[in-house]
Amino acid sequence: MGKITKQDVEYVSGLAHLTLDEETKERLVGELSEILGYMEKLNELDTSNIEPTMHALEMTNVYREDKVQPSLDRETALMNAPDSDGEYFLVPKILDTE
């Protein structure tokens, strides 16, 4: 795997909605490359006979029954909203549609 470029950092930070200054970008090019380098080191191990790990816990099938539990009252739910009209969370007008 190749080294991380500045374009990679800009792409990833864009996806994460992070605005980075030039200095941080340069620093992250180095740090992310180091992390990938470490992964490459791990890739040297032969894992062909090992099941992929999907989860840190060796558990399956943890469920809850389909029972309705009390919800928050609306006042509490909206308490920390940056903006609300007492009914809805308000956000800047959504123009495009996903």
Place this chain on the structure above:
Amino acid sequence: MEYEAVIGMEVHVELNTDSKVFCGCSTDFDAPPNTNVCPVCLGMPGVLPVINRMAVEYSVAAGLALGCTISRWSKMDRKNYFYPDLAKNYQISQYDLPLTYDGSLEIEVDGVRKRIGITRAHLEEDTARNTHSLGGGVSGVDFNRSGVALLEIVSEPDIRSAAEAFAYLTALKQILQYLGVSDCNMEEGSLRAEANISLRPVGATEFGTKTEVKNVASFSGTQRAIEYEIARQRAILEEGGAVLQETRGWDADRGVTVSQRSKESAHDYRYFPEPDLVPLAVDEAWEATIRETLPELPQARRDRFMEQYGLPAYDTGVLTADRAMADYFEAVVEAGAEPKQAGNWVMGDLQKLLADGDVPIGECRVEPDGLAAMIGLIDKGVISGKIAKDVLAEMFATGKAPGTVVEQRGLVQISDADELAEVARAVIEANPGPAGDYRGGKKNALGFLVGQMMKATKGKANPKLANELLQHELEKG
């Protein structure tokens, strides 16, 4: 050049669980905004989702009914993107190991049966609902829908026309409703359909560039949108142009699809395994338990109705379109009605009363044994088929038994020969013209005279007897 359409459908249905998929909030559709919310479905930090067993079982049931393989080992994944309907900035979904995959669904268009492949059906959570009608440069977000269990059903690109897409959606909805796993109510958004459409020259094996059509509020709307999109793409290709890969919204008022391309942000969802939920392992025993709960599915029921009741294909199609309707019909037959007659009343007058009154069959005040009893009254000659229509309407409005309606309104058919003979004589006397015509050989004058007899008896004369007696009296004198 001749083109053929290549269509694949993505259908999202909300599962019918009482509580949400990862928390205990109610899924009630009618609740006021943001009253069925908690820290989990609001995406607060530090909370832990716990998966609803019923949502998994409904997904497996749907998968089995669609002939899918059930994964012995499956997991939830995070799909990462930013949008105001998604508080966590990721949706819990399934990526590479869906709960069920590789099935098919049989459709029928113009008498031809065809199988549409089902790529996968996977479990995920619904997102919040946005409202843009508040004005003031803001949109409102209602998290009641956030976290409702959602099943995404993806078809193979096996559909070749708008009519096939319509048939696919209809068949899929029927199956899910038979299973009881979803209401499939498009108006309330519990079923949402998107179509991926591309064109290619007939005989080509490679796919053309596709567009994705969204925002369709009904099955007939989907059909129209697909027809429009096929025509639009064909026009572009015939002019030598290139179809742009994009999402297009259906504008039902104008009957066109409109590009929804916003800023060209390539979707990169960076899926990774959801660390807060452990894998799902549906073993053979669990799968078998769920399989046992499956009801008879629509196609099997249609075949059985033809075989067992000797009904024509059309009738079985109408009667089995809705599971409750099919159950109702069978209950009428079980209560002693002859199947063809029962079918005619259910499909005809009863269906019309239900539709006109916007009453779901589950709330119909005419019980199946009441309808069977009414049909019995016709068979026994107590009421005529014509009077029965009025009787049924009153039963429907009041919930009264047919015998009660007939008695209270004095609707018993007159089958007394002496009484009717008297009426016949009176009618002949009052209508010398038509009577003379009949006697002079114009046999069709009889119809008018029978009509007069019905009028004189307020429709209660036994029609067969009235006919016979009139002829007898006319020929006598």
